[in-house]
Amino acid sequence: MTIKIGLLGFGTVASGIPFLLTENGEKIEAAAHSDLEIAKVLVKDDDEKNRLLAAGNNYNFVTNVDEILGDADIDIVVELMGRIEPARTFITKALEAGKNVVSANKDLIATHGKELISLAQDKGVAFYYEAAVAGGIPILRTLANSLTSDKVTRILGVLNGTSNFMMTKMVDEGWTYEAALKTAQELGYAESDPTNDVEGIDAAYKAVILSQFGFGMTIDFDDVAHKGISNITPDDVTVAQELGYVIKLVGDVQEVASGLSAEVSPTFLPKEHPLASVNGVMNAVFVESIGIGESMYYGPGAGQKPTATSVVADIVRIARRLNDGNIGKPFNEFSRPTQLAQPDDIKAKYYFALSVPDRKGQILRLAEIFNAEDVSFEQVLQQKANGTTARVVIITHELSKTQLANITEKLQAQVDFDLLNSFKVLGE
Ligand SMILES: NC(=O)c1ccc[n+]([C@@H]2O[C@H](COP(=O)([O-])OP(=O)(O)OC[C@H]3O[C@@H](n4cnc5c(N)ncnc54)[C@H](OP(=O)(O)O)[C@@H]3O)[C@@H](O)[C@H]2O)c1
Structure with a gap:
């Protein structure tokens, strides 16, 4: 059986998918119980299509999304365009058309995930997004599957590589915030408008998704208090070091007696805490639970191949379920009423x-x-x-x-x- 895929967007992450399908084809086919074929790729316009063809990308590039959404042979739509619109509309239409969807779009999932998850359930199709949190670290599936027997009490995470790169330079090399941001932009880690990364917004999106998978509660983005790193001064960094701490931007989701608390804030971590040694653009998710105790999941939170690896894992899981005839199970089956902490x-x-x-x-x-x-x-x-x-x-x-x-x-x-x-x- 061949499972056909429609890609929406062919940027950094999407263009990493062919590498894995080629270099790891045998294992992927064994796990998916099928061949995976990129049948169509949506790009913005003919100029982009011609540029990609000239660069040797031998795909069926289309410029009208309906050519993918209306193609009955396409089983899985993979959205890798980013931002809210038109991604939200395209995913909605894909789910309505009975297609399974994979996305890495944390902004969209944190703000509109509820409606998309509910639509996928109504339509009996899959909507998976492993790459949306911590890129290459398989944290969502770990929380949803491997930790089903365990009760998670707190999740702490270094969830934004850009701000962590900057904090590492500020802590280890005494750089100012401004110098660290300039270098992050020169190296392509930070966008020209770095607000989402440095103000804790990107990490807050991930905290929303981690709340679902770790605690079964769907909280709103506005329920995550977030404060970024832009006010941290060299004096703060120095005194933290003198007192035995490292400052990092940390996402913190914990269940206390009255409910769930989620926030992102610069945090003094004791030097011996495992998260304190997560440096540069790396990410880590530190889980406290009643069974395992403490466990940490560490790896690249971004980058073409790491992120595409998580995306392809979702595709493989969907293909396998299509073969096994049990498609439509939610990505995360743990759900209970949302109650916010006092x-x-x-x-x-x-x-x-x-x-x-x-x-x-x-x-x-x-x-x-x-x-x-x-x-x-x-x-x-x-x-x-x-x-x-x-x-x-x-x-x-x-x-x-x-x-x-x-x-x-x-x-x-x-x-x-x-x-x-x-x-x-x-x-x-
Ligand atoms: N990069 C990472 O390491 C990483 C890690 C984790 C998650 N993610 C998520 O993965 C997604 C993709 O990220 P990326 O880094 O691959 O982004 P990217 O390099 O900017 O790629 C997105 C591509 O989609 C295209 N696009 C945008 N709107 C389109 C439309 N309406 N029709 C057709 N094509 C369209 C863009 O074209 P233009 O350039 O012309 O706009 C661009 O080529 C995002 O949701 C991101 O948050 C990325």
């Missing part, structure tokens, strides 16, 4: 960096503000007193989101205090 119930230690007047009694004023919220200090450092201002760093004991909001408000209300930064601190 702010009083989400707790962590925090780092505060402040600029205060360089005169007596300022630490006492700070202690009074924190004490009024019933929060105590774990460590206090006074740095860089210059006769006018002093930089004070505080690491607290655990406090809740409610206490964090109250303390932040009170600190900001002090006219002679400047709250420079506050970050979550992981650890006992």
Whole structure:
């Protein structure tokens, strides 16, 4: 049996698929119980079609999506165009036409996944998207299949390679945020508009998807608080190192007594935490669960071949199910009512960096503000007193989101205090 594939888009990831089908054909055919054939490829226009043909890509390139969606012989549509539209419309039409769909589009799945998953269920077809989280790391299928017997309590992840590359340069080589961003752009890791990567938006999309697979809860993108790395200063990086921490942008999804909490924020990781040594463009997902305990899944979060490997794994799984006659099972079968955690119930230690007047009694004023919220200090450092201002760093004991909001408000209300930064601190 030959399973025919229609590709939507032929950019970085899609053009990596033929490599795997050729170089690993025997194993793929054995796993899929069929031959896989790229029957048609959608490109934007004739210029692109001619360019690709001239470059030796011998495919049936089409410029009208209906040539794929209306082709009864095509079983699997693989969307690798990115962005929301027209990807959302094309996937919807493909599912409505009874086609199975594979995508790597985290932006779309995090914001419109609910409707697409539900449509796939109604139509009895597959909608798989392993590559949407951490590119080459097979984390979604691991959570959905290998960890079915285990109860996941927390997922922490270094989920954005661009920001991790930048943070690694800032931490290991003392670069400024601006220098790290410039190099990331020169190396092609960051786009000309880097907002999604550096402001934690891309990682928040992945946290939405991890919430489904790890905890069975479908949360909205707006339920993921996200803060990026653009405000981190060399002073923050240095003091973190002095205190035994590494700062990274971390996605954190955890179930507490009142429900699920999901956020992305710069986080002080103890140097000995496995995520602290995930450097450069690499990704890692650290899972805490009641059975295995702690496990970490590490690998390339992006790149042509790693991402195409995850995409082809989805294609193979669909082909196998088509052969076995059990297509239509959801990618993730674990689903339960969504319940978000209460702010009083989400707790962590925090780092505060402040600029205060360089005169007596300022630490006492700070202690009074924190004490009024019933929060105590774990460590206090006074740095860089210059006769006018002093930089004070505080690491607290655990406090809740409610206490964090109250303390932040009170600190900001002090006219002679400047709250420079506050970050979550992981650890006992
Ligand atoms: N690259 C990675 O490492 C990676 C990792 C994980 C997930 N992903 C996801 O994988 C998807 C593809 O990423 P990519 O890096 O391969 O992107 P890409 O290199 O930009 O490729 C996308 C291709 O689709 C084409 N395209 C866009 N709209 C189209 C339309 N309406 N009709 C036909 N073709 C269209 C684009 O053409 P133009 O260039 O002319 O617009 C481009 O050639 C995205 O959802 C991305 O988030 C990528």
